[in-house]
Amino acid sequence: MRKVTAIGFLFAVCALSGAAMATTEIYQFRDHAASGGASIADSTGCIFIDFGVWVSESVSHAQGAPTTSTDALVTFLKYDICNSIWIAAKSGYTSAASLSANGSLDSATLSATVDLYDEVTGTTTATNVSMTWTGQGEIERGAHVFKYTLPDGMAIARTNGFSRGATFSGTIGESIL
Numbered sequence: 800m801r802k803v804t805a806i807g808f809l810f811a812v813c814a815l816s817g818a819a820m821a822t823t824e825i826y827q828f829r830d831h832a833a834s835g836g837a838s839i840a841d842s843t844g845c846i847f848i849d850f851g852v853w854v855s856e857s858v859s860h861a862q863g864a865p866t867t868s869t870d871a872l873v874t875f876l877k878y879d880i881c882n883s884i885w886i887a888a889k890s891g892y893t894s895a896a897s898l899s900a901n902g903s904l905d906s907a908t909l910s911a912t913v914d915l916y917d918e919v920t921g922t923t924t925a926t927n928v929s930m931t932w933t934g935q936g937e938i939e940r941g942a943h944v945f946k947y948t949l950p951d952g953m954a955i956a957r958t959n960g961f962s963r964g965a966t967f968s969g970t971i972g973e974s975i976l
Contacts, residue, residue: 806854811894812890814816816888817945819921825975826947827945828919829849829857829858829859829969830855830857830940831854831855831856831859831900831907832853832854832855833852833854833898833900833930833932833963833965834852834853834854834855834910834934835849835851835852835930835932836849836850836851836852836969837849837850839953841882841945842953844881845879845880845881845882845927845947845976846877846879846880846913847876847877847878847880848875848877848885849874849875849876849878850873850874850875850876850971851873851874852871852872852873852909852928852930852940852948852971853868853870853871853872853873854869854871854872854909854911854930855869855870855871855898855899856869856898856965857869857870866912868894868896869894869895869896869898870892870893870894870896871892871894871896871898871909871913871928872890872891872892872895873889873890873891873892873902873913873926873971874890875887875889875890875913875915875971876888876889876891878923885919887919887920888917888918888919889915889916889917889918889924889926890915890918891913891914891915891916891923891926892913892914893911893912893913893914895911895912895962896909896910896911897910897911900918902937903934903964904933904934904961904962904965905933905934906931906933906934906937907931907932907950907965908929908930908932908934909928909929909931909969910928910929911927911928912926912928912941913925913926914926915972919942924972926972927970927973928969928970928971929930929969929970930968930970931969932965932966932967933965933966933967934964935963935964935965936963936964938962938963939961939962939963940960940961941958941959941961941962942957942958942959942960943957943958943962944956944957944958945957945958954967
């Protein structure tokens with residue numbers, strides 16, 4: 800087990816209205832998300848790897864047809880503490896990820912190719928990312944209301960969501976996590 804993390808589902812409705820607006824506009828947003836990260840040291844204690852993976856499958860609906868996107872953000876850092884040098888400092892984002900999650904938060908699977916830019920070498924590499932989350936523990940529920948005052952009206956956002964701790968495993972390129 801690398802780290803306990805969260806997978807969850809979120810439903811939010813945001814209604815915008817105000818004196819300057821002729822009509823009320825309603826936006827709906829539904830999201831399935833999973834995230835994970837860890838810091839790992841090799842057997843010598845010299846090489847440290849820190850990584851994070853965040854993925855979100857969203858459906859938004861404003862006036863017109865719904866829009867769907869699946870986005871993934873990946874960070875991968877590798878540092879040699881014994882020699883004080885960065886080996887890799889990679890990060891990247893894609894809106895072409897594939898996320899499969901079930902409604903009971905038992906599991907989620909990510910498959911994506913992410914262009915990771917390495918700050919150390921100045922290069923970008925297409926990197927395959929594959930992660931699987933397995934839910935553990937109790938499902939937690941949370942609800943929130945946010946109110947924002949805007950120059951031409953007011954925005955009210957209501958969220959209702961569920962989350963659950965999980966273990967995960969997978970790969971980022973050649974690194975097995």
